[in-house]
Amino acid sequence: xxxxxxxxxxxxxxxxxxxxxxxxxxxxxxxxxxxxxxxxxxxxxxxxxxxxxxxxxxxxxxxxxxxxxxxxxxxxxxxxxxxxxxxxxxxxxxxxxxxxxxxxxxxxxxxxxxxxxxxxxxxxxxxxxxxxxxxxxxxxxxxxxxxxxxxxxxxxxxxxxxxxx
Amino acid sequence: xxxxxxxxxxxxxxxxxxxxxxxxxxxxxxxxxxxxxxxxxxxxxxxxxxxxxxxxxxxxxxxxxxxxxxxxxxxxxxxxxxxxxxxxxxxxxxxxxxxxxxxxxxxxxxxxxxxxxxxxxxxxxxxxxxxxxxxxxxxxxxxxxxxxxxxxxxxxxxxxxxxxxxxxxxxxxxxxxxxxxxxxxxxxxxxxxxxxxxxxxxxxxxxxxxxxxxxxxxxxxxxxxxxxxxxxxxxxxxxxxxxxxxxxxxxxxxxxxxxxxxxxxxxxxxxxxxxxxxxxxxxxxxxxxxxxxxxxxxxxxxxxxxxxxxxxxxxxxxxxxxxxxxxxxxxxxxxxxxxxxxxxxxxxxxxxxxxxxxxxxxxxxxxxxxxxxxxxxxxxxxxxxxxxxxxxxxxxxxxxxxxxxxxxxxxxxxxxxxxxxxxxxxxxxxxxxxxxxxxxxxxxxxxxxxxxxxxxxxxxxxxxxxxxxxxxxxxxxxxxxxxxxxxxxxxxxxxxxxxxxxxxxxxxxxxxxxxxxxxxxxxxxxxxxxxxxxxxxxxxxxxxxxxxxxxxxxxxxxxxxxxxxxxxxxxxxxxxxxxxxxxxxxxxxxxxxxxxxxxxxxxxxxxxxxxxxxxxxxxxxxxxxxxxxxxxxxxxxxxxxxxxxxxxxxxxxxxxxxxxxxxxxxxxxxxxxxxxxxxxxxxxxxxxxxxxxxxxxxxxxxxxxxxxxxxxxxxxxxxxxxxxxxxxxxxxxxxxxxxxxxxxxxxxxxxxxxxxxxxxxxxxxxxxxxxxxxxxxxxxxxxxxxxxxxxxxxxxxxxxxxxxxxxxxxxxxxxxxxxxxxx
Ligand code: SF4
Ligand code: SF4
Ligand code: SF4
Ligand code: FES
Ligand code: FES
Numbered sequence: 004x005x006x007x008x009x010x011x012x013x014x015x016x017x018x019x020x021x022x023x024x025x026x027x028x029x030x031x032x033x034x035x036x037x038x039x040x041x042x043x044x045x046x047x048x049x050x051x052x053x054x055x056x057x058x059x060x061x062x063x064x065x066x067x068x069x070x071x072x073x074x075x076x077x078x079x080x081x082x083x084x085x086x087x088x089x090x091x092x093x094x095x096x097x098x099x100x101x102x103x104x105x106x107x108x109x110x111x112x113x114x115x116x117x118x119x120x121x122x123x124x125x126x127x128x129x130x131x132x133x134x135x136x137x138x139x140x141x142x143x144x145x146x147x148x149x150x151x152x153x154x155x156x157x158x159x160x161x162x163x164x165x166x167x168x
Numbered sequence: 169x170x171x172x173x174x175x176x177x178x179x180x181x182x183x184x185x186x187x188x189x190x191x192x193x194x195x196x197x198x199x200x201x202x203x204x205x206x207x208x209x210x211x212x213x214x215x216x217x218x219x220x221x222x223x224x225x226x227x228x229x230x231x232x233x234x235x236x237x238x239x240x241x242x243x244x245x246x247x248x249x250x251x252x253x254x255x256x257x258x259x260x261x262x263x264x265x266x267x268x269x270x271x272x273x274x275x276x277x278x279x280x281x282x283x284x285x286x287x288x289x290x291x292x293x294x295x296x297x298x299x300x301x302x303x304x305x306x307x308x309x310x311x312x313x314x315x316x317x318x319x320x321x322x323x324x325x326x327x328x329x330x331x332x333x334x335x336x337x338x339x340x341x342x343x344x345x346x347x348x349x350x351x352x353x354x355x356x357x358x359x360x361x362x363x364x365x366x367x368x369x370x371x372x373x374x375x376x377x378x379x380x381x382x383x384x385x386x387x388x389x390x391x392x393x394x395x396x397x398x399x400x401x402x403x404x405x406x407x408x409x410x411x412x413x414x415x416x417x418x419x420x421x422x423x424x425x426x427x428x429x430x431x432x433x434x435x436x437x438x439x440x441x442x443x444x445x446x447x448x449x450x451x452x453x454x455x456x457x458x459x460x461x462x463x464x465x466x467x468x469x470x471x472x473x474x475x476x477x478x479x480x481x482x483x484x485x486x487x488x489x490x491x492x493x494x495x496x497x498x499x500x501x502x503x504x505x506x507x508x509x510x511x512x513x514x515x516x517x518x519x520x521x522x523x524x525x526x527x528x529x530x531x532x533x534x535x536x537x538x539x540x541x542x543x544x545x546x547x548x549x550x551x552x553x554x555x556x557x558x559x560x561x562x563x564x565x566x567x568x569x570x571x572x573x574x575x576x577x578x579x580x581x582x583x584x585x586x587x588x589x590x591x592x593x594x595x596x597x598x599x600x601x602x603x604x605x606x607x608x609x610x611x612x613x614x615x616x617x618x619x620x621x622x623x624x625x626x627x628x629x630x631x632x633x634x635x636x637x638x639x640x641x642x643x644x645x646x647x648x649x650x651x652x653x654x655x656x657x658x659x660x661x662x663x664x665x666x667x668x669x670x671x672x673x674x675x676x677x678x679x680x681x682x683x684x685x686x687x688x689x690x691x692x693x694x695x696x697x698x699x700x701x702x703x704x705x706x707x708x709x710x711x712x713x714x715x716x717x718x719x720x721x722x723x724x725x726x727x728x729x730x731x732x733x734x735x736x737x738x739x740x741x742x743x744x745x746x747x748x749x750x751x752x753x754x755x756x757x758x759x760x761x762x763x764x765x766x767x768x769x770x771x772x773x774x775x776x777x778x779x780x781x782x783x784x785x786x787x788x789x790x791x792x793x794x795x796x797x798x799x800x801x802x803x804x805x806x807x808x809x810x811x812x813x814x815x816x817x818x819x820x821x822x823x824x825x826x827x828x829x830x831x832x833x834x835x836x837x838x839x840x841x842x843x844x845x846x847x848x849x850x851x852x853x854x855x856x857x858x859x860x861x862x863x864x865x866x867x868x869x870x871x872x873x874x875x876x877x878x879x880x881x882x883x884x885x886x887x888x889x890x891x892x893x894x895x896x897x898x899x900x901x902x903x904x905x906x907x908x909x910x911x912x913x914x915x916x917x918x919x920x921x922x923x924x925x926x927x928x929x930x931x932x933x934x935x936x937x938x939x940x941x942x943x944x945x946x947x948x949x950x951x952x953x954x955x956x957x958x959x960x961x962x963x964x965x966x967x968x969x970x971x972x973x974x975x976x977x978x979x980x981x982x983x984x985x986x987x988x989x990x991x
Contacts, residue, residue: 051349058348059957062584064332065348073337
């Protein structure tokens with residue numbers, strides 16, 4: 004066989020949930036987006052196997068699905084942490100030391116932008132202004148906002164989430 | 169028709185034309201990058217912008233804008249020139265400047281346009297792309313730094329090929345063309361994307377640094393592989409075929425080719441080719457002169473007389489086959505045939521009994537307009553890939569209903585809305601019978617003028633849809649729906665491929681397909697057709713030339729059996745490696761061993777040739793003139809691109825010499841032979857060589873009307889009760905045993921494999937690439953496992969092209985083989 008044929012890595016994942024999502028939308032016109040969203044909801048990201056499954060069952064090329072997944076920022080092709088730490092890199096936050104905040108995150112958890120800790124607990128995301136410039140520097144952990152951060156305060160936030168499940 | 173004015177010229181075109189097409193027809197040049205004749209309009213690159221008086225104020229893309237009556241178009245002005253130049257400047261912001269090493273130089277649209285528009289400086293500066301090249305596969309190099317995002321590769325792989333390798337990924341400045349998960353290319357390797365890319369972003373690797381485009385001599389000929397009969401254009405240099413180039417001006421394939429056609433022709437340059445006759449002396453094959461070799465052959469055949477057997481390959485030209493037939497007469501034997509086992513019986517006997525014909529009733533282009541298509545055997549597109557592309561276009565462009573009857577899945581079953589009648593191996597006939605029975609029961613069948621309606625209905629008593637459903641493992645609804653679609657479609661097609669890996673019940677399958685074609689009214693109706701597609705480039709020609717046993721004489725299986733019992737005195741084999749490709753290797757071995765005088769005429773010292781007493785070196789398809797008749801009855805002309813190596817001779821020249829030895833009449837040239845064969849071959853009577861133009865000549869016309877309409881009942885198969893069964897077939901990347909000498913196909917599939925479905929593989933804990941053994945009656949075979957998604961549980965597959973697998977130790981022509989698996 005070709006070398007290329009072996010490039011595919013087969014992840015061992017349970018496809019039941021993906022199949023259920025596809026079952027739900029299969030007869031709908033334009034079902035690709037809701038299917039992908041449903042899969043992401045079920046798995047937290049879009050595992051490669053589910054792309055092949057979707058391709059097969061919806062009769063769409065895997066390449067096309069990949070095109071869609073890379074076009075929309077809402078989709079993630081890698082597992083994402085339980086806690087998404089969004090570090091604001093907007094102008095105000097930048098001036099007030101967002102760099103140090105990001106450094107602290109990297110120091111404590113070993114993750115930079117778009118990276119996830121091995122235990123899949125945290126994902127870091129550097130984002131543009133999140134609209135809370137008055138409290139710069141700012142981070143968000145999932146839906147909670149933490150402002151006027153110092154390195155010390157940042158540490159506390161991290162510790163708080165580390166202690167949670 | 170619509171009248172308009174382009175650059176002051178009055179133009180009259182069809183109302184479906186675009187401005188670009190109208191201009192082109194009128195001989196007015198408009199540059200294009202993303203436009204391609206065979207793709208749907210796209211309008212992405214903007215170099216084809218023109219001015220339209222009625223749409224003042226903006227420039228209009230000519231490639232997507234339909235003409236309207238009275239339109240006044242200007243194709244060049246200062247403004248247009250400026251805009252086109254800007255478009256090019258933008259493209260060159262990101263585009264690397266590596267023209268000096270780009271293989272496309274000399275035929276690159278971007279290079280030509282930059283020259284034409286004098287893009288010498290760039291007002292925009294930006295970072296050049298620096299994307300990694302895809303050089304993982306051996307055939308196609310992708311360098312996206314040169315890409316102009318015209319989308320032609322994406323579109324051709326979807327619209328024409330139906331594989332869908334590529335997509336646009338990311339967005340904005342990051343946009344690029346990539347495969348799923350941005351991996352290296354791993355596809356059909358048909359090279360359609362190579363042929364359409366207007367720049368050097370997708371290139372054929374085997375031809376890198378072989379020649380500049382202007383150094384190549386172009387010769388149009390016909391592909392030597394399958395019965396599709398695609399036109400190929402050799403680019404030759406230094407007496408070698410260097411490239412197969414894009415050509416949509418001749419032939420029926422619209423410039424489309426498969427991996428074999430595009431990357432598989434270079435076996436003709438192989439240094440393994442036979443260059444001199446060989447004669448067995450003291451047990452060894454040693455080089456000899458043609459004189460000596462031909463004398464020996466003449467003597468051997470003469471003394472064998474009526475107990476000589478002649479077996480021919482189906483890649484000889486019509487002219488060569490004609491001489492071969494005459495040679496059989498001169499020798500005095502009727503034992504003449506052209507393939508192993510029973511693989512041609514579907515056409516030669518089945519169709520003869522039902523339709524009085526032995527060929528497809530319609531032509532390939534008609535299928536593009538079909539509303540309903542039934543493909544028997546999913547791997548039909550693997551034996552005839554370019555015809556498979558026609559099916560794809562019918563489905564995608566025309567919303568044709570496609571039904572596939574097959575024991576595995578594949579590209580056809582994955583086409584939009586394809587109905588997949590995936591059945592237990594060996595039960596194709598049962599399903600066809602069920603369709604016939606359903607049409608008769610429901611009074612949907614078009615029975616006017618058909619013979620044997622009642623007899624058929626009675627004989628099909630056991631083939632009620634529900635009974636067949638249960639036995640074959642397909643849904644009743646699917647059978648009924650498909651039958652209904654076929655009978656009610658305005659244009660419908662039934663497709664069936666035949667050839668060496670499909671020897672089981674081929675006569676029955678031919679009959680069952682013909683019955684259905686009659687009951688649905690498909691056979692002989694204009695726009696519709698029954699297509700029987702021979703495996704090799706001249707399978708149809710061989711049937712037309714009656715390379716078949718004379719009355720009372722032996723066909724291949726008879727000859728082999730007789731020979732194995734020591735009853736044949738001589739065997740003459742041309743262009744077939746029987747030991748590898750015929751069912752029942754043991755029988756072939758015995759036949760060769762027991763026959764006192766064996767001649768093999770071939771390009772390579774094949775396994776069969778190495779057993780011969782005399783080996784004659786033959787010429788390849790790229791080295792000869794003559795004609796092939798493809799699976800739609802299209803007679804096409806071959807033109808030699810290169811000279812044969814050493815002393816190799818065309819089969820034509822060899823037969824000429826032998827006929828002379830027998831004192832028989834010999835046509836002096838291929839042209840003379842064509843005249844003689846046309847006069848005596850039904851359907852060819854009125855055909856002259858000069859009538860065979862760029863599109864070939866279809867004998868019998870676009871629609872062949874059946875001479876009789878006779879329904880003939882056939883019995884179906886029985887599912888094999890075995891936990892694991894092996895089915896034998898063709899692999900897309902190969903054709904017969906010839907392609908295993910070709911670097912292109914070999915670089916993709918270089919060795920035999922045994923394919924497992926995922927479920928079986930998981931259960932047996934077999935992983936891709938692992939060595940596995942299959943035990944069956946007749947012996948044991950071993951190969952690497954290939955795990956894929958197309959096989960159902962309990963069914964295994966192996967391609968028949970590789971001698972090293974010794975598949976025919978366990979394959980004797982049965983529909984499927986019970987096997988035991990071990991590691
Ligand atoms: S080689 Fe053929 S199948 Fe492969 S990407 Fe190109 S067009 Fe598609
Ligand atoms: S790779 Fe070639 S064909 Fe494909 S989009 Fe780029 S320039 Fe066009
Ligand atoms: S092998 Fe057949 S389909 Fe492929 S290029 Fe040749 S004639 Fe065409
Ligand atoms: S810049 Fe950080 S919230 Fe506005
Ligand atoms: S050729 Fe018309 S937009 Fe590209």
